[in-house]
Amino acid sequence: MLQLSDVKYVYNAGAEDEKTALGGVSLSVKEGEFVALVGHNGSGKSTLAKLFNGLILPTEGSVRVRGMDTADKKNLFDIRKTVGVVFQNPDNQMVASIIEDDVAFGPENLGLPSAEISERVQWALESVGMQDHRRGTPFRLSGGQKQRIAIAGVLAIKPRVMVLDESTAMLDPIGREEVMKVITRLNREEHMTVIMITHFMEEAALADRIIVMRNGLVAGEGGKEIFSNRELIESAGLELPLAARVAMRLREKGLKIDGDITLPEELVDALCR
Numbered sequence: 001m002l003q004l005s006d007v008k009y010v011y012n013a014g015a016e017d018e019k020t021a022l023g024g025v026s027l028s029v030k031e032g033e034f035v036a037l038v039g040h041n042g043s044g045k046s047t048l049a050k051l052f053n054g055l056i057l058p059t060e061g062s063v064r065v066r067g068m069d070t071a072d073k074k075n076l077f078d079i080r081k082t083v084g085v086v087f088q089n090p091d092n093q094m095v096a097s098i099i100e101d102d103v104a105f106g107p108e109n110l111g112l113p114s115a116e117i118s119e120r121v122q123w124a125l126e127s128v129g130m131q132d133h134r135r136g137t138p139f140r141l142s143g144g145q146k147q148r149i150a151i152a153g154v155l156a157i158k159p160r161v162m163v164l165d166e167s168t169a170m171l172d173p174i175g176r177e178e179v180m181k182v183i184t185r186l187n188r189e190e191h192m193t194v195i196m197i198t199h200f201m202e203e204a205a206l207a208d209r210i211i212v213m214r215n216g217l218v219a220g221e222g223g224k225e226i227f228s229n230r231e232l233i234e235s236a237g238l239e240l241p242l243a244a245r246v247a248m249r250l251r252e253k254g255l256k257i258d259g260d261i262t263l264p265e266e267l268v269d270a271l272c273r
């Protein structure tokens with residue numbers, strides 16, 4: 001679905017304030033996969049998100065979406081239809097004062113017939129559980145609700161890949177949970193490929209695969225068992241998920257807790273055993 005080969009990205013190349021954000025990244029994401037991208041501030045995650053749908057082009061190397069090179073202009077329309085990106089701040093992603101118009105913006109730009117547009121708007125709003133707000137205004141909504149509208153706006157384009165760049169960062173725990181529920185359901189039931197950039201390790205632990213970025217390079221990747229690789233996690237400036245930290249402390253205190261613990265449910269099970 002997505003293939004990056006030796007991607008280097010330099011901001012302001014040639015200028016005095018030149019900055020290498022990615023130093024040679026190769027990675028691929030399969031259709032239907034749920035990947036979490038984690039790493040310290042400045043490790044290159046947002047640069048990757050922008051490369052995924054051709055918002056920026058690699059300085060060196062290539063980015064391919066279903067085999068389509070993002071550097072080839074004639075692919076750009078199809079790439080933007082395939083990869084949808086949701087950013088951090090929902091307020092910057094609202095374009096209309098009525099929710100259904102906001103969600104319709106993407107499909108309208110695809111030039112779809114109006115019956116199809118309203119069908120998609122309905123489906124997208126139902127997918128995020130916001131259908132009752134259809135004719136309301138986004139401005140009075142909570143952060144979690146606004147972010148769900150922003151997700152609906154991207155969904156209405158029916159992308160095969162959804163990239164979320166710290167899209168839950170500004171939300172309270174309830175808002176975060178609302179968004180995570182929507183995303184995991186779309187992944188499991190609609191087989192949408194999900195790439196989630198997050199600094200919440202509890203969210204990352206829900207993914208099939210976790211890619212750890214450090215200084216513009218991939219420092220490691222794997223299932224949630226990578227959280228037992230303390231050296232990797234610490235060298236990347238990350239914190240273990242809360243359940244993993246609690247399990248670690250309890251072990252230090254002499255309690256016998258078996259297995260890799262990353263999710264609260266796993267800790268509960270281990271403690272009950």
Ligand SMILES: Nc1ncnc2c1ncn2[C@@H]1O[C@H](COP(=O)(O)OP(=O)(O)O)[C@@H](O)[C@H]1O
Binds near residue numbers: 011
């Ligand atoms: N528009 C920009 N101009 C110059 N440097 C940038 C720009 N955007 C990001 N950078 C730099 O590139 C590096 C990677 O940034 P970014 O991809 O935003 O990291 P992350 O999302 O992991 O915090 C950082 O050192 C950052 O300062």
Ligand SMILES: [Mg+2]
Binds near residue numbers: 046047165166
């Ligand atoms: Mg970022």
